Amino acid sequence: MIVSMLQPKRxxxxxxxxxxxxxxxxxxxxxxxxxxSRFGIGELFSYSTSQIQALGGGGTALTSFNYVNLSNPxxxxxxxxxxxxxxxxxxxxxxxxxxxxxxxxxxxxxxxFQFSFPIRRGKLGASIAFTPYSRVAHTVPQEPVSIQGxxxxxxxxxxxxxxxxxxxxxxxxxxxxxxxxxxxxLSANFLFGIIEEVxxxxxxxxxxxxxxxxxxxxxIFNKETKLSGFTSTAGALVTLPGVLSDKDALSIGASIxxxxxxxxxxxxxxxxxxxxxxxxxxxxxGDIDLPLRTNLGLSYHPNRSWIILADLTLEPWSSFDxxxxxxGFVPQGASSFKDRTRFSLGVDFQPSSNVLDSYFRRVALxxxxxxxxxxxxxxxxxxxxxxxxxxxxxLPTLFPGTRIDLNLEVGRRGMTDFGLVRETFYKIHIxxxxxERWFERRKLG
Numbered sequence: 001m002i003v004s005m006l007q008p009k010r011x012x013x014x015x016x017x018x019x020x021x022x023x024x025x026x027x028x029x030x031x032x033x034x035x036x037s038r039f040g041i042g043e044l045f046s047y048s049t050s051q052i053q054a055l056g057g058g059g060t061a062l063t064s065f066n067y068v069n070l071s072n073p074x075x076x077x078x079x080x081x082x083x084x085x086x087x088x089x090x091x092x093x094x095x096x097x098x099x100x101x102x103x104x105x106x107x108x109x110x111x112x113f114q115f116s117f118p119i120r121r122g123k124l125g126a127s128i129a130f131t132p133y134s135r136v137a138h139t140v141p142q143e144p145v146s147i148q149g150x151x152x153x154x155x156x157x158x159x160x161x162x163x164x165x166x167x168x169x170x171x172x173x174x175x176x177x178x179x180x181x182x183x184x185x186l187s188a189n190f191l192f193g194i195i196e197e198v199x200x201x202x203x204x205x206x207x208x209x210x211x212x213x214x215x216x217x218x219x220i221f222n223k224e225t226k227l228s229g230f231t232s233t234a235g236a237l238v239t240l241p242g243v244l245s246d247k248d249a250l251s252i253g254a255s256i257x258x259x260x261x262x263x264x265x266x267x268x269x270x271x272x273x274x275x276x277x278x279x280x281x282x283x284x285x286g287d288i289d290l291p292l293r294t295n296l297g298l299s300y301h302p303n304r305s306w307i308i309l310a311d312l313t314l315e316p317w318s319s320f321d322x323x324x325x326x327x328g329f330v331p332q333g334a335s336s337f338k339d340r341t342r343f344s345l346g347v348d349f350q351p352s353s354n355v356l357d358s359y360f361r362r363v364a365l366x367x368x369x370x371x372x373x374x375x376x377x378x379x380x381x382x383x384x385x386x387x388x389x390x391x392x393x394x395l396p397t398l399f400p401g402t403r404i405d406l407n408l409e410v411g412r413r414g415m416t417d418f419g420l421v422r423e424t425f426y427k428i429h430i431x432x433x434x435x436e437r438w439f440e441r442r443k444l445g
Contacts, residue, residue: 032107033137035095035421036384036414039328039376040320040337041195041227041288042136042166046071046313047112050087050405050431054392055346056368058311060297061237061253065353066394066403066433068116068127071295072255073185074235076175079118079125081401082438087111087431094424098416107137111429117438125175127187135166136195157203167193167227167262175235183237185255191262191290192228197327222269222277225324227288231260249301257293264288264324286323291316307348309368315340317375328376338377344370346390355400364394366407374413378420386413392429401435 037043048071052059060072068083069075093105114129140161173187199221235255243250266284269277297311317337322329328336346368352361368390376384388411395404407429416422 032093032105032139033091033135034093034413034423034425035138035140036374036376036378036423037134037136037166038138038140038161038163039378040326041290042134042163044134044340044375045132046342047131050085050111050392050407050429050433051348051364051366051394052309052346053409053429053431054366054368054390054394054405054407055307055309055348056311056344056370056390057342058295058297058309058313058344058346058368058370059299060235060255060295060311061251061299062297062307062309063237063251063299066401066435068114068125070112070114070127070129070131070171072235072237072253072297073127073173073175073187073233074183074237074253074255076116076125076127076173076185077123077177077183078175079116080121081435082117083114084434085112085114085116085431087405087429090428090430092426095421096416096424097421098419109135111431119174123177127171127173127175129169129171131169131171133167133169133191133193136163137166138163155203157201160200160202162198162200163196165193165195167191167195171233173233181239181241185233185235185237187233189231189233189257190228191231191260193226195225195227197223197225218272220269220271220274220277223266224269225264225266227262227264229260229262229290231258231290233257243300245302247303251299251301253295253297253299255295259292260290262288262290264322266324284324288322288324288326289320291319304353305349305351307346309344309346309348311342311344313340313342315375320375328378336377337375338373338383340373340375342370342372344368350394359396362396366390366392366394378418382415382418382420384414384420387411388425399434399436403433405429405431405433407431 034043046057048059048069049067051064051067052062059069062069063075063078088108089111090108096102112129112131116127118125170190171187173185175183175185177183201219233255237251237253239249239251241249264286268280270280271277294314300308316339318339320337323331325331348364348366350364370388372386374384374386378384388409390409392405392407397404409427411425413423414420
């Protein structure tokens with residue numbers, strides 16, 4: 001047996017991806033994200049593949065030659081090529097409130113890094129992935145407050161709440177197909193990350209300039225929470241051919257990410273210089289319990305060119321518990337968390353997958369929609385819902401099995417009632433999916 005090597009050009013591409021990924025990961029450490037990421041553990045993410053991303057983000061029952069589905073480990077059994085996948089997200093947000101005030105934010109972040117390979121082609125496959133689980137990236141300014149007293153100059157102060165960080169997820173697992181129409185999968189997931197909350201108080205004169213005569217012109221209170229823990233995901237997939245015609249197929253998929261308890265360590269610092277903050281008190285330790293996540297999905301293939309998806313995600317966040325206080329949650333107190341429901345639909349059209357056909361017949365077009373109630377209930381009985389339309393184009397390359405996906409997501413989150421903020425956002429996703437046979441047996445002579 002002779003092990004085939006990667007072609008030089010492809011080694012170069014892989015090297016670029018490995019170098020580029022940490023740079024983009026660092027870019028997510030800014031605070032130009034959703035204002036609602038202030039609450040709980042931040043804004044939740046659910047990346048599956050770049051294909052599914054353009055289809056509304058569901059895809060629990062979808063298998064594909066060109067992608068390895070992270071939402072259901074049972075789909076990992078259906079692999080023919082070794083795959084390396086990574087991508088970046090560029091996001092723009094426009095925020096507005098009931099007073100007509102508006103602001104705009106921009107940010108970028110790493111979406112995912114995944115390495116997958118078949119152990120026994122079409123029967124047993126493995127996947128290793130690194131994806132964001134949640135993101136905290138916000139700046140929430142308050143209205144200035146006038147200081148009453150005997151100061152010579154009229155003076156006010158303002159408090160800004162800032163946050164950054166989030167939870168990352170490292171995944172490793174297997175998918176197994178014991179029969180031609182049934183697959184099962186199991187993955188182990190390591191969750192880890194740091195959530196940093198900053199309360200910045202600034203004192204200034206009414207003309208807007210910081211008053212140098214006041215020694216307390218700026219005070220910073222920083223709260224840093226380190227989290228880590230393990231969970232697992234189990235999945236199943238059933239495919240039924242010939243449901244309505246001889247050429248169609250219906251797949252039914254389900255996956256469950258089991259509840260877990262993250263170990264948290266919190267430290268507090270205080271000072272006037274952000275580079276020289278002093279520690280306050282001892283570290284605080286406590287557990288944060290994350291709820292069950294259930295994904296249910298349908299994937300219908302009328303023929304080789306079309307795919308229609310429908311998915312539902314359920315998470316009982318009303319049962320959330322934590323020994324550490326979080327924005328929106330106080331231990332043994334009132335909670336602003338509620339059960340989360342996410343629903344999505346998607347349509348995929350690719351005229352042909354034959355490498356001998358013309359280039360444009362191998363281009364795939366995708367459209368989708370999703371509605372997410374979120375898990376935050378900032379105002380009693382008022383949900384912070386998110387709805388968005390998605391779309392994308394998948395471009396074949398000169399290398400069979402490798403595609404470049406360009407996706408767009410446009411949506412809205414929240415409202416301007418009850419003193420809340422409405423966010424109108426767009427996200428541009430660029431993904432590279434590399435696939436080839438890395439290990440082959442060759443006959444000699």
